[in-house]
Amino acid sequence: MPESTRSIGTALVTGGTRGLGRELVLALAAAGTRTWTVARRRRGIEALSRDAPGVTVFQGDLTSRGTTARIARRFAKDGVSLDLLVHNAGLLGPRVPLAQWSRTDFDAVMAANVSAPFDLTRRLLPRCHTGTVVVFITSGVTTAVRTEWGAYQVSKVAVENLARTFAREFGPAGPRVLIVDPGSMRTAMRAAAYPDEDPMSVRPPAVVAAQLLALVRGGDWTSGERVAVHQERPSGRPLDLEGLPGSEARPDGRA
Numbered sequence: 001m002p003e004s005t006r007s008i009g010t011a012l013v014t015g016g017t018r019g020l021g022r023e024l025v026l027a028l029a030a031a032g033t034r035t036w037t038v039a040r041r042r043r044g045i046e047a048l049s050r051d052a053p054g055v056t057v058f059q060g061d062l063t064s065r066g067t068t069a070r071i072a073r074r075f076a077k078d079g080v081s082l083d084l085l086v087h088n089a090g091l092l093g094p095r096v097p098l099a100q101w102s103r104t105d106f107d108a109v110m111a112a113n114v115s116a117p118f119d120l121t122r123r124l125l126p127r128c129h130t131g132t133v134v135v136f137i138t139s140g141v142t143t144a145v146r147t148e149w150g151a152y153q154v155s156k157v158a159v160e161n162l163a164r165t166f167a168r169e170f171g172p173a174g175p176r177v178l179i180v181d182p183g184s185m186r187t188a189m190r191a192a193a194y195p196d197e198d199p200m201s202v203r204p205p206a207v208v209a210a211q212l213l214a215l216v217r218g219g220d221w222t223s224g225e226r227v228a229v230h231q232e233r234p235s236g237r238p239l240d241l242e243g244l245p246g247s248e249a250r251p252d253g254r255a
Contacts, residue, residue, distance in 0.1 A: 006131070006216070006217045006218070006219050007083070007217075008028065008031070008033050008083045008084050008213070008216065008217065009033060009034060009083050010033065010034045010035075010080060010081065010082050010083045010084070011028050011033050011034070011035050011036070011082070011083060011084035011085070011086070012035075012036045012037065012038075012071075012082060012084070012085050012086070012124075013025050013028070013035070013036075013037050013084075013086040013088055014037065014038045014062060014086065014087055014088050014089035014116075014117075014120070015037075015038070015039060015088045015089030015090065016037025016038065016039055016048065016055075016057070016088070017037070017039040017041065017044030017045055017047065017048045017057075018039075018044055019205050020088055020137070020182055020205040020208055020209060020212075021037065021039075021086075021088040021089065022044075022048060022205070023204075023205045023206040023208070023209035024086060024088065024209045024212065024213070025037050025048065025052060025055055026051065026052055026206075026209075027206075027209050027210065027213055028084075028213070029052040029054055029055050030052075033083075033084075035052075035054070035055045035056070036055070036056045036057070036058065036071075037055060037056075037057050037058070038057070038058045038059075038060060038062055038067070038071065038089065039057060039058075039059065039089075040059065040060065040061055042059070045057050045059055058070065058071055058074075062089055062112070062116035062119075062120060063108075063111040063112055063115065063116050065119065068116070068119045068120045068123050069123065071120070071123070071124070072120075072123035072124055072126075072127075075124065075127045076126065076127070080127050081127060081128075081129060082124060082127045082128050082129075082132055083131065083132055083133070084132070084133050084135070084216060085120075085121070085124060085128070085132065085133070085134045085135065085175075086135040086137070086212075087116075087117040087120070087121070087134070087135065087136045087137060087159075088135075088137050089112065089116065090112055090113045090137065090155075091108060091109045091112035091113060091152075092109075092152050093105050093106075093108070093109040093150055093151050093152050094150065095148050095149070095150075096148060096150065097147065097148055097150070098150045098151070098154075101150050101151060105150075105151065106150070106151045109150075109151035109152055109155050110151055110154070110155050110158070112155075113152070113155035113156065113158075113159055114155050114158045114159050114162060117136060117159060117162065118162055121134060121166060125175075128174075128175040129175070130173055130174065130175070131175075131176075132175035132176070133175065133176050133177075133178055133216050134163075134166070134175050134176070134177050134178070135177075135178045135179075135180055135212070135216065136159055136160070136162070136163040136177070136178070136179050136180070137180055137181075137182060138156050138159060138160050138179050138180065138181050138226065139152070139153075139156045139181060140181055140183065140228070141153040141156055142156045142157050142160055142181075160179050160226060163177050163179045163224065164177075164179075164224045166224075167223045167224030168224065170223070172223075176223040177223050177224050178215070178216065178221060178223070178225065178227065179224070179225065179226040179227065180212055180215070180226075180227055180228075180229060181226065181227070181228040181229070181230075182205075182208045182212065182229055182230070183203070183208065183228060183229065183230030203230070208229060208230070211229040211230075212229055215227060215229060
């Protein structure tokens, strides 16, 4: 099948009840994709179930090994072959200097943004195939050292290198890995990061979701590549896996 016609028959999106995750889930479900998501809050799950009744929701905390193990067991039992895995769920934490972070807050952000995607990826590898795409959502904060982004910045630098390591170790016969910087979006996390910003000055997450899915379906990227969907990029740009490629995008906020 040509890369330009890549289909997505099955997909799991983490953090699918708010922001970018919700819009991805809705778009996938509307396209006929068999879709699963993971979320913690009952209110968001109930709202999503009303809007997309065909979507299966796992309620749980991805920082718990029990949750990731439960998802893997369910997929194995049902014989799911996964076409798309999007690591969208994340945690911002306080916007204060790093030295003012508590160990509890630091560990919580690292667990949500790094450990959870690592654990879920490794557990779901038996459900993946050569054409599977694994997407790690990153942020513009990784492109330079920035103050008062604390563990959020640390975690996003870490998850980008986690993704690149997976890409290299999977090789051409394994799943493809894509690192996506969605840019500025009208989400709750963005509002928490930039409380004085006019939310109407940034794009709605539905626009970003459409761009991300078009990128996945198009396949015009190298496994392990970092793509800022809000910026122009040369077609077929090669990736240096030893470096830290990225754009000079403004730090984003997402849900």
